[in-house]
Amino acid sequence: METHQRNVPLTRPQAQQIDLHLVPGVCNRLIAEMALRDVSQHQQVHYLSEITGRALQTVSRWIDPDKPGMPDLRSLALLSLQFGVDANWLLGLCAHRMPFRVDLLPALLVAQLAPERPESSDWLGPLLGKTLGFAAHSIATMHGNDMAPVIQDGSPFFFDGTVTKVDSNGIYYLQYRGQPLVRHIEIRIGEGFLLRCENAQNEPTKVCDLDTSPDLRILGRVTLALNACRL
Structure with missing residues (x-):
């Protein structure tokens, strides 16, 4: 040049x-x-x-x-x-x-x-700092109280879309008959998988094999939820 x-x-x-x-x-x-x-x-x-x-x-x-x-x-x-x-x-x-x-x-x-500001005014920086490690993950919004109080209704959550199989216990983002769901999934040796809500009012569901269930698909593993409490 x-x-x-x-x-x-x-x-x-x-x-x-x-x-x-x-x-x-x-x-x-x-x-x-x-x-x-x-x-x-x-x-x-x-x-x-x-x-x-x-x-x-x-x-x-x-x-x-x-x-x-x-x-x-x-x-x-x-x-x-x-x-x-x-x-x-x-x-x-x-x-x-x-x-x-x-x-x-x-x-x-x-x-x-850029004079020093009161520590209480810098709320956005720490909040964004908590999400930096999840920048490559997808984001969705929780609908309903199935996972309350861990994930509140209307709260955004991050999920790792590269995880499409359940190899360990955790909270997963699912699609069941075309509808998005969030569930705890527990591996039960010799029995299959237990899908349960955090809200105790909802009964858990047992699935023998997630891979062969035609109506159920793993969309990703939930990695972070941002709950806002309106007072």
Whole structure:
């Protein structure tokens, strides 16, 4: 792949004559970024002032339709951070809109942008962390109270769809006469298999051979259930 890299700097006359199209390029890109965020025209000045901390009179010059001005260096950096875009794109030095590389920020700046939050507010992270090991598994929803309280009605559960035979005791996702079911399956040596609900009100069912039962099919082994308790 051919790369173009300039090692020789421009001469003074070249540097004086080159047109970087900074104006009104920056103005147009700022307006485009606000349009992506549904900021109406009459709110644009207040919006820019809010995200940069600059005075209304200052930011209004950046998007002046007749003679737009350039943001100062600090404001340009803040605009890049707040809009999540590469500063080179805002300046027109990139042909394509590039995202801001947050992973390249120095640690001190990262700490300022993401201050510590109360531990109680971070509930989604630990919840997702419990499901990371099951990302390759399929997911279904429990219908009915057959497996309550282990799997509550309406709770999502993960199952390993690669397991289509019962080699050990456990909770399995089944299809019986076209209907999905979840059951404990116990291997009874010399007797066959016992299918039972967690809910004791339902009677268990004995099956001699799961493989030869025409109406019963193993869809997978249940690996995780997420029960939510509404109070």
